Amino acid sequence: MDLDKSMIGIASKPYIAEVDRERVTRFAQAVGDENPLYFDETYAADTAYEGMTVPPTFLVALGSNAKFPLKLDFKRMLHGEQEFIYHKPVRIGDRLECTMTVTDVYDRVGKSGTMQFLVLDTEMKTEDGVLAAVSRNTIIYRPAKKGAN
Amino acid sequence: MKAITKIPFSELHKEMQLPSLAKPPVTHEQLVQYAQASGDLNLLHTDDAFAKSIGMDGVIAHGMLIMGFLGQYVQELAGTEAIVSKFNMRFGAMTKPGDAITCSGVVKQLIEIDGKRVAELELNAEKAPGERVGTGSATLTCKIEND
Numbered sequence: 001m002d003l004d005k006s007m008i009g010i011a012s013k014p015y016i017a018e019v020d021r022e023r024v025t026r027f028a029q030a031v032g033d034e035n036p037l038y039f040d041e042t043y044a045a046d047t048a049y050e051g052m053t054v055p056p057t058f059l060v061a062l063g064s065n066a067k068f069p070l071k072l073d074f075k076r077m078l079h080g081e082q083e084f085i086y087h088k089p090v091r092i093g094d095r096l097e098c099t100m101t102v103t104d105v106y107d108r109v110g111k112s113g114t115m116q117f118l119v120l121d122t123e124m125k126t127e128d129g130v131l132a133a134v135s136r137n138t139i140i141y142r143p144a145k146k147g148a149n
Numbered sequence: 150m151k152a153i154t155k156i157p158f159s160e161l162h163k164e165m166q167l168p169s170l171a172k173p174p175v176t177h178e179q180l181v182q183y184a185q186a187s188g189d190l191n192l193l194h195t196d197d198a199f200a201k202s203i204g205m206d207g208v209i210a211h212g213m214l215i216m217g218f219l220g221q222y223v224q225e226l227a228g229t230e231a232i233v234s235k236f237n238m239r240f241g242a243m244t245k246p247g248d249a250i251t252c253s254g255v256v257k258q259l260i261e262i263d264g265k266r267v268a269e270l271e272l273n274a275e276k277a278p279g280e281r282v283g284t285g286s287a288t289l290t291c292k293i294e295n296d
Contacts, residue, residue: 086233
């Protein structure tokens with residue numbers, strides 16, 4: 001199945017992602033990011049964040065629960081670009097309500113033919129309904145191999 | 150923590166080359182740790198035999214791990230005065246175990262939004278001089294009033 005503009009607006013069911021302390025610690029350790037902002041409350045209180053937060057890319061670790069309603073060929077998908085937009089700091093202990101939506105579908109002509117792009121925005125809201133962050137994933141959808149369905 | 154980048158926000162200026170962050174070489178063990186920590190369990194990143202079966206020389210790093218390195222870098226640049234309000238990366242060449250990534254950045258613009266000082270940075274991740282594995286940008290918003 002190829003992409004088309006009619007997919008814009010299709011959204012996942014909302015799901016809850018918990019910002020678990022142990023998971024944040026393991027994530028920071030795997031990256032080798034030892035910033036005390038993620039584990040030292042006293043240090044973090046004196047920063048612009050006014051308290052502990054999570055590594056800037058941690059939000060991807062929360063996305064693995066999304067059940068996406070598009071049937072796409074994973075072998076054709078390539079992660080092209082990633083963006084995080086922070087409206088307010090994400091806190092350890094937050095329960096974020098996440099909804100993934102197709103926000104754009106477009107074509108671009110490159111060396112190996114026409115490539116399709118799919119933009120997926122995951123909006124993350126805190127329990128009081130305030131938008132905390134958006135994780136924007138741009139997927140390159142490569143042309144189907146000739147002879148394959 | 151190696152405090153590489155304690156630059157007061159007020160000292161940032163346009164076209165300023167920021168101090169770089171040299172990460173230790175990526176290891177196979179780190180890819181296994183990152184797979185578990187991030188939930189990206191694609192065997193392409195952790196299983197050499199699987200990677201070879203799909204025509205690769207061996208495992209390659211998760212693109213998001215490299216973005217994690219750039220994330221560490223921008224969060225250090227934000228220091229205690231600023232927050233990272235926007236952060237973006239476009240993935241380039243592949244990273245393999247043994248590759249050592251260096252993160253670097255340049256201040257592209259200093260502007261004011263809603264009375265707050267904002268720095269727009271251009272970011273680069275390279276595995277060797279000129280061999281880009283990712284390019285990106287970040288927006289730092291200063292929370293300290295300008296005096």
